[in-house]
Amino acid sequence: MIRIGTSKRYPQTQMRDVNIRCVIGANLAGIGDQGLAKLFGILNVPPPIDDDHYSHTVAHVLPSLRAHQQNSMSTAVEEACTQSDGRQLSVSGDGSWQRRGFSSLNGVAAVMSSSTTAKVLDIERMSKKCSTCIGALSIKHVNREKYEEIINKHSCEMNHIGSSGAMEVDGIYRLFERSQRLYNVQYVNYIGDGDAKILPKLLSNPPYDNIKINKIEDINHFSKKMLHRLQKIAQDLKKIKIDGKMGIGDMMINFKYYYRQAIVRNKTNLDEIVKSVWAIWKHKASTDLEPHHGWCSPMFCGFMKALEEDKEYDHTRHTLPLAVMNAIRPVFTELDSRDTLKRVLNGSSQNANESFHSILWSFAPKNRYSPGSIVDVCVALAVLVYNDGDQSIIPVVEPLTGGGGGYHTRVAMERCDKLRVYYEHKKKRKADVRAKMTEEERKQQEEKEQDDDEQLDDSYLPGAY
Numbered sequence: 001m002i003r004i005g006t007s008k009r010y011p012q013t014q015m016r017d018v019n020i021r022c023v024i025g026a027n028l029a030g031i032g033d034q035g036l037a038k039l040f041g042i043l044n045v046p047p048p049i050d051d052d053h054y055s056h057t058v059a060h061v062l063p064s065l066r067a068h069q070q071n072s073m074s075t076a077v078e079e080a081c082t083q084s085d086g087r088q089l090s091v092s093g094d095g096s097w098q099r100r101g102f103s104s105l106n107g108v109a110a111v112m113s114s115s116t117t118a119k120v121l122d123i124e125r126m127s128k129k130c131s132t133c134i135g136a137l138s139i140k141h142v143n144r145e146k147y148e149e150i151i152n153k154h155s156c157e158m159n160h161i162g163s164s165g166a167m168e169v170d171g172i173y174r175l176f177e178r179s180q181r182l183y184n185v186q187y188v189n190y191i192g193d194g195d196a197k198i199l200p201k202l203l204s205n206p207p208y209d210n211i212k213i214n215k216i217e218d219i220n221h222f223s224k225k226m227l228h229r230l231q232k233i234a235q236d237l238k239k240i241k242i243d244g245k246m247g248i249g250d251m252m253i254n255f256k257y258y259y260r261q262a263i264v265r266n267k268t269n270l271d272e273i274v275k276s277v278w279a280i281w282k283h284k285a286s287t288d289l290e291p292h293h294g295w296c297s298p299m300f301c302g303f304m305k306a307l308e309e310d311k312e313y314d315h316t317r318h319t320l321p322l323a324v325m326n327a328i329r330p331v332f333t334e335l336d337s338r339d340t341l342k343r344v345l346n347g348s349s350q351n352a353n354e355s356f357h358s359i360l361w362s363f364a365p366k367n368r369y370s371p372g373s374i375v376d377v378c379v380a381l382a383v384l385v386y387n388d389g390d391q392s393i394i395p396v397v398e399p400l401t402g403g404g405g406g407y408h409t410r411v412a413m414e415r416c417d418k419l420r421v422y423y424e425h426k427k428k429r430k431a432d433v434r435a436k437m438t439e440e441e442r443k444q445q446e447e448k449e450q451d452d453d454e455q456l457d458d459s460y461l462p463g464a465y
């Protein structure tokens with residue numbers, strides 16, 4: 001005879017410890033109930049809870065998860081207020097869909113703080129369909145009474161009518177609208193990408209009395225202007241002989257990078273940003289006979305570095321012909337104006353939003369449809385993990401299972417946090433080294449790894465303290 005033990009039942013409920021852990025674990029691992037069934041099968045243990053019990057358990061754990069999620073977001077709001085010395089905050093906002101493209105039925109809109117360690121402040125799950133409404137349709141004509149009962153009793157997941165494209169605008173707007181009620185704060189600076197439709201809505205229907213919301217452009221998006229303008233000039237000059245060669249060649253990627261760096265390094269000081277951008281032009285136009293490195297910094301300028309180390313510096317390999325520099329000068333004049341650059345003053349990026357979304361969709365994979373309640377579970381887990389690290393799941397598990405969370409749970413979550421901190425440090429170190437490289441070294445490095453320079457200032461370290 002084979003005896004199969006099951007876990008203890010938590011007092012006062014029909015819920016078993018193992019089933020609650022299954023729901024949390026399946027979503028945290030991003031495998032869902034079907035993945036769980038496969039895992040159990042290969043592990044040669046009896047199948048996990050069936051579909052009905054699974055949704056039942058989801059409904060049971062959700063309120064708890066939500067409470068912890070709200071707690072984490074409220075704490076993040078207070079942190080942001082302390083950092084910005086008041087209750088008017090700069091936030092970055094972004095929407096993202098469960099599925100790629102605009103056919104998605106579920107999406108989220110989130111605002112994040114732009115503090116040193118960006119955190120999720122508020123989030124809304126948006127759904128175009130409700131799984132209960134759809135499910136109930138099957139009995140609509142067979143048992144009208146039961147159908148009405150289900151429809152009247154359920155809390156509908158559908159909270160968005162209209163295109164998936166409008167979901168982001170709607171969602172972000174809701175978050176702005178409720179910030180005073182929820183946290184007693186106002187989001188006064190909004191960091192979003194250049195073509196976002198959200199700002200017109202925030203300006204035409206101001207969510208706060210007597211406050212005009214200020215748009216700050218996303219640095220990554222903004223610095224691409226440099227690339228696009230230069231590409232256009234290069235295209236125009238393609239067939240024209242400049243300095244003995246055809247066209248101006250391709251040195252555009254580097255300029256975008258330097259431009260971005262000039263903005264990031266001087267973040268809050270408009271004069272310094274303007275100066276640093278112009279320094280790029282002067283630096284590249286320098287020759288041995290006419291060096292113009294007065295505004296350069298030894299941090300990135302090989303000439304200054306050589307000067308500091310009392311070494312010789314040869315301009316020939318770094319300089320661009322004056323004719324080329326003159327051809328691209330209008331781009332610098334345009335993109336180095338105070339008017340243009342004040343849009344990225346205090347600049348920040350949506351990098352944090354992107355990395356949060358990637359955590360979220362690793363829990364609720366983009367390739368399978370999940371009902372709104374499952375997305376809600378994943379949203380709560382993702383907020384907790386992103387804001388406070390994997391170990392913040394333990395206080396959720398503890399009361400739900402009526403135990404101490406479990407030895408192995410604690411060890412595993414601690415390990416997850418350590419691992420991520422390790423990878424983040426590694427990534428940061430790489431970025432630091434790169435920021436200190438001279439142009440030549442960086443070029444070699446870039447060719448070697450073809451890395452994406454837009455990920456550079458991610459400062460995501462939950463669970464590190």
Ligand SMILES: [Zn+2]
Pocket residue numbers: 130131132133134154155156157158
């Ligand atoms: Zn419904």
Ligand SMILES: [Zn+2]
Pocket residue numbers: 283292293296297301302303304
């Ligand atoms: Zn220089």
